[in-house]
Structure formats: structure tokens, C-alpha cells
Amino acid sequence: MATRVRPSSKRCAVIGGSGFLGRHLVEKLLDRGYAVSVFDIRQGYELPGVSFHLGDLCDKQALLSALKDVSLVFHCASPAPASDDRGLFEKVNIQGTRTVIEACIESGVQVKLVLTSSASVVFEGKDIKNGSETLPYAMKPIDYYTETKIQQEKLVLKACDKEKGFLTVAIRPHGIFGPRDPQLVPILVDTARRGKMKFIIGDGTNLVDFTFVENVVHGHILAAERLRPDSPICGKAYHITNDEPVRFWDFMSEVLVGLGYPAPRYHLPYILVYGLALLLWLLAMILRPLVSFKPTFTPMRVALAGTHHYYSCDRAKEDMGYKPVVTLKEGITRTVQSYPHLRKEA
Numbered sequence: 635m636a637t638r639v640r641p642s643s644k645r646c647a648v649i650g651g652s653g654f655l656g657r658h659l660v661e662k663l664l665d666r667g668y669a670v671s672v673f674d675i676r677q678g679y680e681l682p683g684v685s686f687h688l689g690d691l692c693d694k695q696a697l698l699s700a701l702k703d704v705s706l707v708f709h710c711a712s713p714a715p716a717s718d719d720r721g722l723f724e725k726v727n728i729q730g731t732r733t734v735i736e737a738c739i740e741s742g743v744q745v746k747l748v749l750t751s752s753a754s755v756v757f758e759g760k761d762i763k764n765g766s767e768t769l770p771y772a773m774k775p776i777d778y779y780t781e782t783k784i785q786q787e788k789l790v791l792k793a794c795d796k797e798k799g800f801l802t803v804a805i806r807p808h809g810i811f812g813p814r815d816p817q818l819v820p821i822l823v824d825t826a827r828r829g830k831m832k833f834i835i836g837d838g839t840n841l842v843d844f845t846f847v848e849n850v851v852h853g854h855i856l857a858a859e860r861l862r863p864d865s866p867i868c869g870k871a872y873h874i875t876n877d878e879p880v881r882f883w884d885f886m887s888e889v890l891v892g893l894g895y896p897a898p899r900y901h902l903p904y905i906l907v908y909g910l911a912l913l914l915w916l917l918a919m920i921l922r923p924l925v926s927f928k929p930t931f932t933p934m935r936v937a938l939a940g941t942h943h944y945y946s947c948d949r950a951k952e953d954m955g956y957k958p959v960v961t962l963k964e965g966i967t968r969t970v971q972s973y974p975h976l977r978k979e980a
């Protein structure tokens with residue numbers, strides 16, 4: 635591991651730094667000589683060079699104390715998409731992001747804010763092939779999570795003000811995976827263990843982006859270090875992917891087989907599965923006051939599993955010199971090795 639030097643001029647804050655992406659970002663920032671203040675509602679770990687500030691990002695006073703002496707802020711906090719809680723998404727992703735912007739502006743003369751957005755802000759459940767950042771925001775977002783990620787990105791990009799010395803940029807990753815990911819691999823394995831990973835939705839040829847977490851981190855750090863008043867990236871959004879679109883079902887199969895589970899084999903028509911998922915979702919909503927059940931195959935997951943959704947990262951290559959640092963194959967190998975406890979027992 636590289637030696638960790640911490641000049642005080644390189645202090646930054648990571649809001650959501652206890653989470654999956656946040657922690658990988660913190661580790662890389664430490665390697666690059668930054669001192670890091672993490673702001674989160676929970677403390678996920680301890681590391682030398684990291685100070686933790688616990689609180690809700692909707693609380694400006696709590697944020698202000700974490701942003702003291704900080705001129706670079708990463709905002710990668712969000713409720714988990716699976717929570718499906720409209721009120722919570724609105725509170726954290728919209729009101730909370732307004733508070734983050736106000737706190738950044740109040741905390742210093744020159745502050746840079748790097749937001750973790752999502753490529754899903756343009757996804758409506760229909761095919762996107764090599765989509766660029768010129769695509770319009772989704773008019774009909776697939777869920778509340780995406781709806782509030784759109785509002786959040788708009789707020790952050792609009793707040794960019796070179797005269798006031800407040801510079802912003804949004805990174806749009808897609809399908810992040812890697813060691814310690816709490817959703818993709820664990821949900822996949824849980825579904826396989828319950829015997830529900832036998833079917834391929836659609837013909838299985840749909841291409842998607844899965845992005846290894848270290849590439850996402852690399853995109854964030856490049857953006858932060860290139861964010862200057864004279865740079866073309868101010869106030870813009872950037873797709874960060876592995877630049878290797880893969881068949882959704884090949885990716886899933888490789889992870890499953892790597893962990894000792896059989897790959898899905900039987901095909902089901904997309905429209906049939908989507909219709910069933912929609913029915914189940916409606917039923918779950920209607921019955922919510924009486925019984926609580928969470929269907930595995932939500933309409934959102936079926937749409938993601940059965941359509942093309944991959945994005946061009948040419949803009950990031952041109953404006954920030956972005957290039958993935960870990961290939962998809964290497965990323966899958968490292969991910970599979972990192973989950974010994976999820977392997978199928980012989």
C-alpha cells in the first residue's frame with residue numbers, strides 16, 4: 635500500500651463516507667495524501683487519517699462542523715433504492731442536498747462539490763444504447779429513488795457559480811459492483827439461494843453497464859482534481875462506466891458460477907415477467923396496511939434485467955482524461971473472491 639502523507643491543504647469531506655462507494659472513495663483519497671472528514675448517519679469503520687462526524691445531512695449545523703477547513707466535498711449519501719420510501723428519498727436527496735449546497739457556500743470562500751448522481755436519471759425502462767449526457771432527464775422515472783436523483787442533480791449543477799467560487803460537477807455511475815457492495819451480489823445470491831435465479835428475462839442479449847467500484851472512485855477523484863473555474867467540467871454531468879457493456883445475464887451468470895451457484899437457463903418473455911412484477915407490486919401496495927411483503931422481482935429490477943442500458947463515457951474521456959483502471963473481468967474476479975461467506979456450501 636502507498637505511504638499516506640497528509641498535508642493540511644488536502645482536507646476533504648465525504649458525505650456518505652461510511653457507505654459502499656463512500657468507503658472505497660475514502661480509502662483512495664487517503665492513499666493520495668488527503669485527510670478526510672466523513673459525514674454519515676452511521677460510522678461504518680475506523681481508519682487512521684479519517685475523522686467521523688455523525689449526523690443527518692438535513693441538519694445544516696451538524697454539516698457545517700464537518701465541513702470546517704474543507705475546500706473539497708464529495709456527496710455520495712442516499713437512502714438505498716430498495717427502501718422505496720418516497721418521503722425519505724425526498725427528504726434526503728432533495729431537501730438534504732439543498733442543505734449540503736447551503737452548507738458548502740456558508741463554510742468557505744472556495745468550495746468544490748462533487749455529487750454522485752446516477753446514469754439512471756435518463757432511464758425510463760426502455761432501451762438506452764451508448765447513451766450520452768445529452769439525453770434528456772427521464773420524464774417518467776422508474777421509481778422514487780430515480781425521481782429524486784434527477785432533482786438532486788439539477789440542484790447541484792444549477793448551483794455552480796464561478797464568480798462566487800462555488801464549483802460543482804456530477805458523476806453518473808451505473809451498476810456499481812465490487813467488494814463490500816451491500817446490494818447487487820447479496821441480492822443476487824439471496825435470490826439464487828431461494829431458487830428464484832433459474833430464469834432469464836427476455837432473450838438474454840440485452841447489454842448493460844456494470845462498473846467496478848474503483849473505476850467509479852477514479853472518476854470522482856479526476857473530476858475533483860480537474861474542477862477549476864477555467865475547466866470545461868464546471869456545472870456538467872459525466873457518465874463513468876467500465877466502458878465494456880456486457881450482457882446483463884452473462885454478468886449475473888459469471889458472478890453466480892464464480893460463487894458456486896448454477897447460471898440461469900430458462901427464458902421467460904420480458905412482457906410477461908414485467909406484467910407479473912407490476913401486479914405483485916400493486917398488490918403489495920394495497921395490502922401494505924395489513925401485511926408487509928417485498929417482492930424480489932420488482933418492476934424496476936425487471937426493467938433493469940430485461941432492457942439495454944449502457945452509456946458512453948466519451949465526455950469524461952475528453953474533458954477529464956478518464957479511462958477505466960480495472961477491467962470488467964478483473965473486477966468480477968476480485969468481487970467474487972471478496973465474498974467467501976456467500977459461496978454455495980458443498
Ligand SMILES: NC(=O)C1=CN([C@@H]2O[C@H](COP(=O)(O)OP(=O)(O)OC[C@H]3O[C@@H](n4cnc5c(N)ncnc54)[C@H](OP(=O)(O)O)[C@@H]3O)[C@@H](O)[C@H]2O)C=CC1
Nearest residue numbers: 650652653654655674675690691710711712750752809810
Ligand atoms: N450502488 C449503485 O449501483 C449506484 C449508486 N449510485 C449512487 O452512489 C451513491 C453511493 O451509493 P452506495 O455506496 O451504493 O450506497 P450506500 O447505501 O452504501 O451508502 C450511502 C451512505 O449514505 C448514508 N446516508 C443515508 N442517508 C443519510 C443521511 N440522511 N445523512 C447522512 N448519511 C446518510 C447511508 O447510511 P445507511 O446505510 O444507514 O442508510 C450510507 O452510509 C448514492 O448517491 C447512490 O445514489 C449511483 C449509481 C449506481
Ligand SMILES: CC(C)=CCC[C@@H](C)[C@H]1CC[C@H]2C3=C(CC[C@]12C)[C@@]1(C)CCC(=O)C[C@@H]1CC3
Nearest residue numbers: 715752754808809817818821822825935938939
Ligand atoms: C433480477 C435480479 C433479482 C437481479 C439481482 C441484481 C439486482 C439487485 C441489480 C441488477 C442491476 C442493479 C442496479 C441497481 C441496484 C441493484 C440492481 C437492480 C441500481 C438501481 C442502484 C442504484 C442506481 O443508481 C442504478 C442501479 C442500476 C443497476
